[in-house]
Amino acid sequence: MNDADIRRYAGLMEELGLTGLEVTEKDQVIRLERTPAPQAPVRETVTLPAAPAAEAQPAPAGAGTPVCSPMVGVFYAAPAEDAEPFVQVGDKVKRGQTLCIVEAMKLMNEIMAEVDGEIVEICVANGQVVDYGSPLFRIRER
Known part of the structure; x- marks a missing residue:
């Protein structure tokens, strides 16, 4: 098995979404493994109605x-x-x-x-x- 074959199998793994592949040719066994690329978390955007502005209230007299x-x-x-x-x-x-x-x-x-x-x-x-x-x-x- 040569570099071209290994690259072809690696491309096939990516295309099919595989994380591991074991190939046996004649007396050779090649095992390819990869970690899947991390996926960005799905974020939902939620629009909330604007809250009324809170009025600043002074502390009560003699609050301490x-x-x-x-x-x-x-x-x-x-x-x-x-x-x-x-x-x-x-x-x-x-x-x-x-x-x-x-x-x-x-x-x-x-x-x-x-x-x-x-x-x-x-x-x-x-x-x-x-x-x-x-x-x-x-x-x-x-």
């Missing part, structure tokens, strides 16, 4: 001072799964009081209140992943 996450991690509202949360909406807090835990790289980082005040909003859910700078709480200062 945000307490933001100092790192990327997982927010935990309580010290343990079956424990009470550190704080709830309406709780009075003092500067330095633990508000939550943000787990980052297997380290539990306590997030403390930086001001005295009242918790007016908890911005994230327990177990939610938070980004650096994400608001965790809002505290109305006293």
Whole structure:
């Protein structure tokens, strides 16, 4: 078997969409294999009606001072799964009081209140992943 025969069989494989071919001539056995060319995924285009522009609403007066996450991690509202949360909406807090835990790289980082005040909003859910700078709480200062 020569180069021309092998090229002819390779062309036949492509034409028929085969990924493998074994040819026996006299005492020679030739096995040709190829990986099929990847096919581009079929994408459907869907046209959605234009959504009305959302109007920016200012934060309510006295919405409070945000307490933001100092790192990327997982927010935990309580010290343990079956424990009470550190704080709830309406709780009075003092500067330095633990508000939550943000787990980052297997380290539990306590997030403390930086001001005295009242918790007016908890911005994230327990177990939610938070980004650096994400608001965790809002505290109305006293």
